[in-house]
Amino acid sequence: MEAVLSVKETKMDGKMESVLSVKDLNVVFSGFKALSGVSLDVYDGEIVTIIGPNGAGKSTLLDAIVSKSPVFSGHIYYHGKDITNNSPHAIARMGIGRKFQNPNVYNELTVFDNILLALKGTHGILASIAAKLTKAKKGKIFDVLSRTGLVDQAFEQVSSLSHGQKQWVEIAMVLAQDPSIVLLDEPTAGMTADETYMTGEIIKSISKSHSVVVIEHDMEFVKQIAERIVVLHQGKVLAEGSVEEVQSNPKVIEVYLGHETIKAAA
Amino acid sequence: MANAVMGYKQSSFPTKLAAISGIALLIFIILPFVFGDFQLSLMSKLLLFGSLGISLDLVWGFTGILSFAHGVFFTLGGYASAYYLKLNLSADSNTYGGELPDFMVWNGLETLPWFIAPLKYFPVALVATVAVPALFAYILGYFIFRSKVSGVYITIITLAISSALTTFFVSQQAYTGGTNGITDVSKLSFLGSPIPPIGLYFIILAFTVFVLALSWWLTQSNLGLILRSINENEKRIAFLGYDVAQFKIFIWTLSAALAGMAGGLFVPLNQFISPVYLAVAFGTQVVIWVAIGGRGTLVGPLLAAILLGQVQNYAEKVTQDWQLVIGILLLVVVLFIPNGLMSLLPKQLSLANLSKPKVLQTSDAVKN
Ligand SMILES: Nc1ncnc2c1ncn2[C@@H]1O[C@H](COP(=O)(O)OP(=O)(O)O)[C@@H](O)[C@H]1O
Ligand SMILES: [Mg+2]
Numbered sequence: 130m131e132a133v134l135s136v137k138e139t140k141m142d143g144k145m146e147s148v149l150s151v152k153d154l155n156v157v158f159s160g161f162k163a164l165s166g167v168s169l170d171v172y173d174g175e176i177v178t179i180i181g182p183n184g185a186g187k188s189t190l191l192d193a194i195v196s197k198s199p200v201f202s203g204h205i206y207y208h209g210k211d212i213t214n215n216s217p218h219a220i221a222r223m224g225i226g227r228k229f230q231n232p233n234v235y236n237e238l239t240v241f242d243n244i245l246l247a248l249k250g251t252h253g254i255l256a257s258i259a260a261k262l263t264k265a266k267k268g269k270i271f272d273v274l275s276r277t278g279l280v281d282q283a284f285e286q287v288s289s290l291s292h293g294q295k296q297w298v299e300i301a302m303v304l305a306q307d308p309s310i311v312l313l314d315e316p317t318a319g320m321t322a323d324e325t326y327m328t329g330e331i332i333k334s335i336s337k338s339h340s341v342v343v344i345e346h347d348m349e350f351v352k353q354i355a356e357r358i359v360v361l362h363q364g365k366v367l368a369e370g371s372v373e374e375v376q377s378n379p380k381v382i383e384v385y386l387g388h389e390t391i392k393a394a395a
Numbered sequence: 396m397a398n399a400v401m402g403y404k405q406s407s408f409p410t411k412l413a414a415i416s417g418i419a420l421l422i423f424i425i426l427p428f429v430f431g432d433f434q435l436s437l438m439s440k441l442l443l444f445g446s447l448g449i450s451l452d453l454v455w456g457f458t459g460i461l462s463f464a465h466g467v468f469f470t471l472g473g474y475a476s477a478y479y480l481k482l483n484l485s486a487d488s489n490t491y492g493g494e495l496p497d498f499m500v501w502n503g504l505e506t507l508p509w510f511i512a513p514l515k516y517f518p519v520a521l522v523a524t525v526a527v528p529a530l531f532a533y534i535l536g537y538f539i540f541r542s543k544v545s546g547v548y549i550t551i552i553t554l555a556i557s558s559a560l561t562t563f564f565v566s567q568q569a570y571t572g573g574t575n576g577i578t579d580v581s582k583l584s585f586l587g588s589p590i591p592p593i594g595l596y597f598i599i600l601a602f603t604v605f606v607l608a609l610s611w612w613l614t615q616s617n618l619g620l621i622l623r624s625i626n627e628n629e630k631r632i633a634f635l636g637y638d639v640a641q642f643k644i645f646i647w648t649l650s651a652a653l654a655g656m657a658g659g660l661f662v663p664l665n666q667f668i669s670p671v672y673l674a675v676a677f678g679t680q681v682v683i684w685v686a687i688g689g690r691g692t693l694v695g696p697l698l699a700a701i702l703l704g705q706v707q708n709y710a711e712k713v714t715q716d717w718q719l720v721i722g723i724l725l726l727v728v729v730l731f732i733p734n735g736l737m738s739l740l741p742k743q744l745s746l747a748n749l750s751k752p753k754v755l756q757t758s759d760a761v762k763n
Contacts (some may be wrong), residue, residue, distance in 0.1 A: 234631075237623070259616075
């Protein structure tokens with residue numbers, strides 16, 4: 130615990146270069162400010178958990194990072210490079226992987242093909258025509274499938290899977306992309322307690338080699354994985370810190386007053 | 396786990412399907428020797444229509460872009476071929492002698508327009524039958540797919556293109572022959588002698604096999620997986636690093652090139668081309684072949700074009716209301732076999748299924 134804290138302090142001091150840096154971000158939907166002046170740094174190998182009430186702008190923050198929603202003003206830097214409003218495919222190729230709030234997977238394809246599609250490397254037309262399913266690729270695919278517990282479902286059509294399994298398929302897809310930063314939007318929605326726990330363990334193992342940003346509601350789960358928490362409220366960063374710091378923050382308590390999730394957590 | 400990986404086989408052409416393909420090809424090789432002149436030319440035409448249907452299947456069946464403009468690509472290839480054949484009429488068989496085509500003389504042209512003149516040469520004409528429709532499709536596709544136009548609006552644009560080009564070709568009589576198009580063309584020759592109908596049939600059969608094989612090869616590769624994913628959800632795949640517009644432009648242009656080649660072969664057979672094939676009615680026919688045959692099946696559109704062509708041929712002989720017969724038939728298929736004729740066949744026989752072979756061939760291997 131001590132060691133972890135000291136690493137964090139180094140990060141906070143800005144001695145380490147951030148993998149992803151969001152600066153003074155504003156996202157506007159036809160006059161409605163979904164994000165106003167949001168700043169956030171994500172460092173190598175850390176897990177950042179974003180919490181906040183429904184409609185706080187959590188998904189919108191990830192949307193802006195991957196260029197799903199246009200940035201009105203402000204900047205997003207990836208390894209120091211300004212990627213604001215770059216095309217989604219370019220951002221994905223740079224090494225930013227995204228799991229969406231509702232499992233966004235290919236229902237008509239098999240689990241295997243979903244992962245094959247996501248696999249790092251073959252994005253050009255000629256490359257995709259010439260691509261061979263090598264032993265190395267198969268190995269990589271079964272590796273992410275075993276990490277997400279999907280080996281037995283490898284050749285089933287995704288439409289036949291449960292909601293929780295679809296969540297894992299999408300997590301496996303993000304893993305297959307081998308991004309340097311993984312953005313997960315409510316990965317445990319619709320999962321049983323056991324599944325949720327397992328997902329937490331997967332996320333912890335991912336964070337050994339990737340930076341992870343997770344949006345989450347379930348405070349039990351947040352406690353399981355969280356290192357640093359960012360609280361969003363009405364498009365602004367309300368608080369930031371460890372689980373304890375955030376839970377004892379008066380502003381956070383006020384926002385969540387009467388809210389089920391923080392009650393459970395308190 | 397290790398076994399699962401080892402047991403995984405890349406897609407391959409199953410022997411059963413190989414046998415059926417071989418028999419089908421054999422039938423198509425023997426048929427012309429049994430056919431009379433009429434059937435020979437009809438089947439040649441239907442093979443070309445089928446190839447045109449396969450080309451549309453690549454963009455509609457696989458990628459989800461419904462196009463009514465495939466008749467346009469076909470016809471652009473057709474005109475390139477028609478200019479070549481028209482300009483190679485011997486001077487004495489040309490109505491007015493000399494090298495200027497009759498319709499140009501009627502419309503007061505005195506010299507051959509510079510952009511048509513090079514089509515007198517076979518290599519130029521051959522390249523043009525492919526390049527003109529492909530370039531036209533590329534430019535069109537670039538603007539459609541790079542912009543945010545999507546779904547039904549793309550289809551509306553293809554309808555508009557079809558109407559606009561029909562009007563344009565009709566209005567440019569001096570260059571296009573107007574409503575009549577380009578008629579009375581020369582026969583396609585090889586080494587100075589005209590190719591007989593049976594020779595043309597075999598050229599067309601070879602072309603059809605080429606279109607089918609190329610389309611199969613492309614769609615069973617990772618490209619096919621990407622195209623099907625674009626079809627199911629084009630937004631998602633961008634976040635996996637794929638430039639969706641690039642893939643759409645590619646398959647759209649390739650499809651137009653194949654359609655243009657089919658049109659290029661159609662003119663030596665049909666001996667004329669006209670704006671009828673640019674019109675929405677013909678573009679709709681192509682869509683119908685794909686819908687009836689089965690989207691994303693490749694073989695389906697070919698079978699549908701042949702079957703519908705034959706039914707029309709016999710219906711014409713039996714009743715004056717043959718269009719009613721065809722219409723009812725279409726209705727029956729659309730209502731009762733919504734996934735097309737190919738969906739009636741056992742799954743193993745479908746080329747489309749071959750492009751998702753991983754399910755079929757490997758699930759057992761993995762479960763062990
Ligand atoms: N694409 C969009 N167009 C218009 N409004 C949007 C869009 N995406 C999000 N919003 C709005 O922005 C606000 C924040 O939404 P979201 O980021 O999804 O919240 P959260 O994920 O925190 O629940 C909501 O009021 C939502 O309606
Ligand atoms: Mg959300």
